[in-house]
Amino acid sequence: xxxxxxxxxxxxxxxxxxxxxxxxxxxxxxxxxxxxxxxxxxxxxxxxxxxxxxxxxxxxxxxxxxxxxxxxxxxxxxxxxxxxxxxxxxxxxxxxxxxxxxxxxxxxxxxxxxxxxxxxxxxxxxxxxxxxxxxxxxxxxxxxxxxxxxxxxxxxxxxxxxxxxxxxxxxxxxxxxxxxxxxxxxxxxxxxxxxxxxxxxxxxxxxxxxxxxxxxxxxxxxxxxxxxxxxxxxxxxxxxxxxxxxxxxxxxxxxxxxxxxxxxxxxxxxxxxxxxxxxxxxxxxxxxxxxxxxxxxxxxxxxxxxxxxxxxxxxxxxxxxxxxxxxxxxxxxxxxxxxxxxxxxxxxxxxxxxx
Amino acid sequence: xxxxxxxxxxxxxxxxxxxxxxxxxxxxxxxxxxxxxxxxxxxxxxxxxxxxxxxxxxxxxxxxxxxxxxxxxxxxxxxxxxxxxxxxxxxxxxxxxxxxxxxxxxxxxxxxxxxxxxxxxxxxxxxxxxxxxxxxxxxxxxxxxxxxxxxxxxxxxxxxxxxxxxxxxxxxxxxxxxxxxxxxxxxxxxxxxxxxxxxxxxxxxxxxxxxxxxxxxxxxxxxxxxxxxxxxxxxxxxxxxxxxxxxxxxxxxxxxxxxxxxxxxxxxxxxxxxxxxxxxxxxxxxxxxxxxxxxxxxxxxxxxxxxxxxxxxxxxxxxxxxxxxxxxxxxxxxxxxxxxxxxxxxxxxxxxxxxxxxxxxxxxxxxxxxxxxxxxxxxxxxxxxxxxxxxxxxxxxxxxxxxxxxxxxxxxxxxxxxxxxxxxxxxxxxxxxxx
Numbered sequence: 045x046x047x048x049x050x051x052x053x054x055x056x057x058x059x060x061x062x063x064x065x066x067x068x069x070x071x072x073x074x075x076x077x078x079x080x081x082x083x084x085x086x087x088x089x090x091x092x093x094x095x096x097x098x099x100x101x102x103x104x105x106x107x108x109x110x111x112x113x114x115x116x117x118x119x120x121x122x123x124x125x126x127x128x129x130x131x132x133x134x135x136x137x138x139x140x141x142x143x144x145x146x147x148x149x150x151x152x153x154x155x156x157x158x159x160x161x162x163x164x165x166x167x168x169x170x171x172x173x174x175x176x177x178x179x180x181x182x183x184x185x186x187x188x189x190x191x192x193x194x195x196x197x198x199x200x201x202x203x204x205x206x207x208x209x210x211x212x213x214x215x216x217x218x219x220x221x222x223x224x225x226x227x228x229x230x231x232x233x234x235x236x237x238x239x240x241x242x243x244x245x246x247x248x249x250x251x252x253x254x255x256x257x258x259x260x261x262x263x264x265x266x267x268x269x270x271x272x273x274x275x276x277x278x279x280x281x282x283x284x285x286x287x288x289x290x291x292x293x294x295x296x297x298x299x300x301x302x303x304x305x306x307x308x309x310x311x312x313x314x315x316x317x318x319x320x321x322x323x324x325x326x327x328x329x330x331x332x333x334x335x336x337x338x339x340x341x342x343x344x345x346x347x348x349x350x351x352x353x354x355x356x357x358x359x360x361x362x363x364x365x366x367x368x369x370x371x372x373x374x375x376x377x378x379x380x381x382x383x384x385x386x387x388x389x390x391x392x393x394x395x396x397x398x399x
Numbered sequence: 400x401x402x403x404x405x406x407x408x409x410x411x412x413x414x415x416x417x418x419x420x421x422x423x424x425x426x427x428x429x430x431x432x433x434x435x436x437x438x439x440x441x442x443x444x445x446x447x448x449x450x451x452x453x454x455x456x457x458x459x460x461x462x463x464x465x466x467x468x469x470x471x472x473x474x475x476x477x478x479x480x481x482x483x484x485x486x487x488x489x490x491x492x493x494x495x496x497x498x499x500x501x502x503x504x505x506x507x508x509x510x511x512x513x514x515x516x517x518x519x520x521x522x523x524x525x526x527x528x529x530x531x532x533x534x535x536x537x538x539x540x541x542x543x544x545x546x547x548x549x550x551x552x553x554x555x556x557x558x559x560x561x562x563x564x565x566x567x568x569x570x571x572x573x574x575x576x577x578x579x580x581x582x583x584x585x586x587x588x589x590x591x592x593x594x595x596x597x598x599x600x601x602x603x604x605x606x607x608x609x610x611x612x613x614x615x616x617x618x619x620x621x622x623x624x625x626x627x628x629x630x631x632x633x634x635x636x637x638x639x640x641x642x643x644x645x646x647x648x649x650x651x652x653x654x655x656x657x658x659x660x661x662x663x664x665x666x667x668x669x670x671x672x673x674x675x676x677x678x679x680x681x682x683x684x685x686x687x688x689x690x691x692x693x694x695x696x697x698x699x700x701x702x703x704x705x706x707x708x709x710x711x712x713x714x715x716x717x718x719x720x721x722x723x724x725x726x727x728x729x730x731x732x733x734x735x736x737x738x739x740x741x742x743x744x745x746x747x748x749x750x751x752x753x754x755x756x757x758x759x760x761x762x763x764x765x766x767x768x769x770x771x772x773x774x775x776x777x778x779x780x781x782x783x784x785x786x787x788x789x790x791x792x793x794x795x796x797x798x799x800x801x802x803x804x805x806x807x808x809x810x811x812x813x814x815x816x817x818x819x820x821x822x823x824x825x826x827x828x829x830x831x832x833x834x
Contacts, residue, residue, distance in 0.1 A: 283769055
């Protein structure tokens with residue numbers, strides 16, 4: 045019992061946004077009752093339905109991003125992040141902006157989302173942040189992997205090598221594991237569902253197990269950070285296989301867009317530069333070189349926003365270690381920083397699209 | 400399974416009804432043909448068909464594997480119960496046991512559910528007497544069984560299934576994106592995954608049987624603390640290695656099996672054909688694990704390791720036992736872990752590519768995986784060694800103090816139950832289910 049108390053007591057942790065820390069808030073804005081900024085396939089329909097209903101005459105711009113797009117450091121009531129600001133600016137120019145962002149989103153997920161959204165509505169342009177940090181990520185989260193249930197999306201992905209790898213890596217979405225698919229209609233499958241359902245009713249903690257599991261893993265994560273002194277300033281290396289796969293996904297998006305006459309504006313994301321950045325500099329430069337060289341070989345706009353946000357607009361966040369306290373936030377800036385980003389993107393997007 | 404059970408039941412009884420050695424041999428051969436024939440059909444026919452097609456392709460023939468072969472469904476546990484029934488008829492043939500005339504009892508021995516799917520591979524002499532005895536319920540046995548089941552669940556749902564994603568991600572990488580240290584790490588990591596996964600099943604099987612008062616032999620004994628390859632195979636999948644020794648290796652080596660051997664492939668055979676029998680045995684043992692050349696390579700790897708060990712074993716005379724043990728462990732553990740590469744790799748090309756990395760100094764200068772992977776591997780290595788040391792040097796002392804034992808047991812099993820409760824979810828199947 046003591047074990048469960050320790051595990052379940054204490055503050056609730058939003059596991060999806062744990063790395064943001066307490067002083068950084070996620071904002072998914074609505075304007076006049078319509079969502080303009082969504083997370084993933086759990087809510088994308090709210091963002092794209094206005095396009096079908098009222099915005100048919102407008103050109104659609106799709107902005108895919110990570111938590112830098114939705115998170116506001118040191119957020120205060122009334123603060124806005126970049127998507128609604130950019131939405132309003134672009135609307136006046138005849139564009140309709142849809143934004144989807146997820147924490148630690150990688151380019152493979154962007155590729156899958158891009159093909160999925162494109163199959164639902166006509167997209168005229170894509171805004172794609174290029175985050176060096178997220179080239180270390182791989183895998184497709186469940187809330188995006190369900191896009192593979194769409195036959196057209198799956199077919200588009202299978203046309204590319206990296207898309208085929210993504211499809212294979214996801215496996216069976218509904219079963220979660222190909223080994224378990226065949227159990228669905230068997231006695232075992234039926235009995236297990238009945239037992240689970242009964243346990244949900246009888247034992248309050250049974251339903252909460254995923255959350256408890258998350259807390260255990262978060263605790264281990266914090267302990268790891270503490271024991272090995274891993275901080276936001278700790279240097280992160282390239283993971284070659286994941287880097288290649290993410291860059292291949294970027295290329296796949298660009299080439300797919302090129303075939304359909306969709307414009308792509310990509311930008312190297314802002315990062316705070318008042319302290320040494322947590323990357324191997326040579327690798328970071330190589331990344332920038334790779335994406336710029338590629339973009340320049342295609343009809344893709346690429347912008348460098350590394351130093352766009354001034355140091356004073358970056359902040360701190362709650363420590364991800366057991367010792368508490370605050371630590372530097374390299375990824376998320378304050379509301380005025382979002383205003384700067386929105387304004388810069390507005391300038392660059394309208395210039396690019398008018399050419 | 401029904402065919403195996405009925406055929407061997409009848410064959411075993413028929414063997415004892417004749418004094419004619421030739422007729423006995425014919426009956427034994429019949430049993431082997433039936434059992435191995437079924438195994439061949441269900442497990443290896445597609446493998447042979449694919450290889451035949453591949454071979455014909457080399458000569459320009461454009462043939463495909465008939466869909467019939469691809470639609471053959473592998474019966475669950477066939478590799479295990481086939482070996483079980485073979486051991487029964489061979490033991491009857493050798494005169495080591497008398498045939499069981501009660502069909503229900505014999506069938507119960509073969510089909511006994513706790514070990515049916517993935518072992519331990521039981522000898523008739525170990526189980527049939529217990530089944531016929533019908534032991535009375537004992538609370539002590541029941542609680543002991545529950546403990547083993549919980550321990551097995553902990554190994555499977557908390558450890559093995561959480562290691563699996565790291566292993567899968569690592570082995571999914573193209574070999575060119577792996578460094579030598581990644582190869583070492585993945586070897587160790589999969590070594591731990593398969594150990595926790597497979598030993599978990601064994602613990603659950605042993606515990607389940609114990610609930611009913613049936614005692615199964617142990618199947619694992621801290622194999623990664625082995626001090627030599629010989630020691631390793633006395634600690635890993637003990638029921639299989641002792642089966643292989645008694646029913647394949649010793650007969651191939653021309654050694655008459657006098658009595659039931661225990662402990663697996665331990666002895667050195669003083670016969671001229673020991674190398675040949677070693678290679679054949681291990682190639683077949685590899686193939687038993689899976690219808691793929693990577694498993695054959697796995698088997699041959701261990702055969703070569705044993706041959707090398709035999710060459711150097713004598714050189715250790717005169718060295719202090721402690722030093723020999725520690726030195727032996729420091730060599731054996733990594734060698735055995737490296738043996739898992741062909742077992743898990745997707746193809747022969749990947750296997751050779753991964754081994755090739757180990758001999759390139761420049762491949763030791765970078766890392767290709769997420770830092771957590773190395774950290775988890777290191778923690779697991781330290782934990783396994785620490786657990787062994789605790790079991791060996793501290794637990795006996797605690798067991799002498801009843802109160803201390805009660806407190807430690809309560810604490811440990813509370814954590815185990817809690818973690819099993821939290822981590823129990825739709826899981827990967829047990830690795831050895833596919834065999």
